Amino acid sequence: MENRKKVAFYTLGCKLNFSETSTIARNFQDEGFDRVDFEEVADMYVINTCSVTENADKQFKQVVKKAMKLNNKAFVAAVGCYAQLKPEELAAVDGVDLVLGATEKFKITDYINDLSKNDMGEVHSCEISEADFYVGSYSIGDRTRAFLKVQDGCDYKCTYCTIPLARGISRSDELENVLKNASEISKQNIKEIVLTGVNIGDYGKGEFGNKKHEHTFLELVQELDKVEGIERLRISSIEPNLLKNETIEFVSKSRTFVPHFHIPLQSGSNEILKLMKRRYQREVYTERVNKIREVMPHACIGVDVIVGFPGETDEHFLETYHFLNEMDISYLHVFTYSERDNTEAADMSGVVAANVRSKRSKMLRGLSVKKRRAFYESQLGSNRTVLFESENKEGYIHGFTENYVKVKTPWNPELVNTLHPINLTHIDEDGSVRMEFIEVEV
Known part of the structure; x- marks a missing residue:
């Protein structure tokens, strides 16, 4: 077992990137790699890039530098949006060995041979028009909530945005597959799933540029609400023109949607x-x-x-x-x-x-x-349910209510990844809300 290679991941950008990094990481584990934390010495570092802001470009160089400091012989691969848009630029960054575009990133293990360093970053990227197939993904084990990807790409032409150039046309996962993934997540003792995509309100478009919607976003929400074992579902970000009144009304009466x-x-x-x-x-x-x-x-x-x-x-x-x-x-x-x-x-x-x-x-x-x-302040005095996170921050544990109020209470490891009914009492000087547990009669 001593010969197992170690791989570490770093994700820049959005929830969608986190879900994809997690899926790529599972592929590596299937190929016999051990996943380690990015702060540790690894044989290979994979950086999932973002191109939404200028800052993300600068951050990439800093992350590569950090990896090289940990192990200057490590193999460094870049995937993601920036890797699709500017592959040559990334390949020229000192220490980068492999750059994979939008269609190649999920096949990363196919491009790795012996992990020996390259003199110059090797680029495998496609024309973005070739990114017309869908790869489902979700994050698990990285935090107390999971990000479930349901859609990718965008057909909108907003004048400031590079995402259609980086991710291609709008396409969606099949409803059955989303429900299967949600069910898998629920079996891992994860209490909350966040739905993610580039333009999730456009959910339902098939592969290969098929503009016809097989299902609507409302149907997706209705079906997910029936999945056993999920405590909470959260919609990450949705365009105002695609958020229909029917969806808002359904969420208001839903069993799981917050x-x-x-x-x-x-x-x-x-x-x-x-x-x-x-x-x-x-x-x-x-x-x-x-x-x-x-x-x-x-x-x-x-x-x-x-x-x-x-x-x-x-x-x-x-x-x-x-x-x-x-x-x-x-x-x-x-x-x-x-x-x-x-x-x-x-x-x-x-x-x-x-x-x-x-x-x-x-x-x-x-x-x-x-x-x-x-x-x-409008929420003080109300009863809510909190899901506690896993970090000990200066002696406190934090969590979020269903309506996204950040609460804190003294650290107790037994609270991690558990849901509790609470009353919101007052706002602390750091801006988070203090709380009291509500005793539940058994």
């Missing part, structure tokens, strides 16, 4: 939404939020927003700021616009200065803190 929605807005200005080629106007967004509040007043609603998009004037930005300020939402994910090669927006006029982008980002981050605080 009252938490993450809905990308990107801008509160219709003019900017048009420049971005988003498929809705802000009025649709307002309707969705109002519908959620009507049937689930206690729901958590998260928002993605981009600042500094080309053509965004001070007036446009303030329109977004006031729109979000007046909306009953719970938190923001703020992205500072960064130019990406081969996107329409990169050639647009009206470039916003970097310092202005930074200032706008700071303003919206401040608004997010205010919104989260107000949401947490």
Whole structure:
């Protein structure tokens, strides 16, 4: 057994990447590798890359450097979105031996021979039009919740986004396979599954560019709700134009789906939404939020927003700021616009200065803190259920309620990965919520 090779993984980017890294890791274990932590010395390091922001590109180089520090003879492979978009650039990074594009990443073990270092990174990437088949994946054993991939790729043409170039056309897993994966996860004592994909509201499109929907997202949600052994299901992120009222109503009465929605807005200005080629106007967004509040007043609603998009004037930005300020939402994910090669927006006029982008980002981050605080305050005194995480942070264990309130209580290892009814009592100085256990009569 001494000869078993060790492999370590590092994931940059989104939940979808985490689910795929986990699947790739299981493939390695099937091939006789032992998976170790990225902080440990390994024979091979696999980095799953992201290309959503400029920062992800810089992070990649830092991760390679870290791997080389741990073992300068280790074989380093790059997979994922950035590997598809700029394979040569990654291959040229010192220490990188193998770069695999969108269709090759799940066959990574086929490309490995004796793990000896290459003088130059070897590239195997496809034309993105060849990424027309679907590979299901889910994460397991990495944390207390599992990420279950149900869809990949995107047919939308948002002017700032490289994801269609990195992941190809929209395509989905078969419903039977999603249910099988969910059932497998439930048998591993995992209490929560997060549904993930690039554009999950578009669920149902078959392989090979088949535009016909075999099933709808609502049907997926309805069927998953019946899977035995799952305590909680969470929808990761869904476009406002694809989040239908029927889905919102179903979630409000569901056995397992939690009252938490993450809905990308990107801008509160219709003019900017048009420049971005988003498929809705802000009025649709307002309707969705109002519908959620009507049937689930206690729901958590998260928002993605981009600042500094080309053509965004001070007036446009303030329109977004006031729109979000007046909306009953719970938190923001703020992205500072960064130019990406081969996107329409990169050639647009009206470039916003970097310092202005930074200032706008700071303003919206401040608004997010205010919104989260107000949401947490609105939940004080209510009874919720918390799922505890596995980390001991300075003597405390943290967890999340079904509606995504972060709670803390003194560390107790027996609480890890368990669900408990609690009462939310007060907000701590670090912003998380303190709680009391509710005694359950047996």
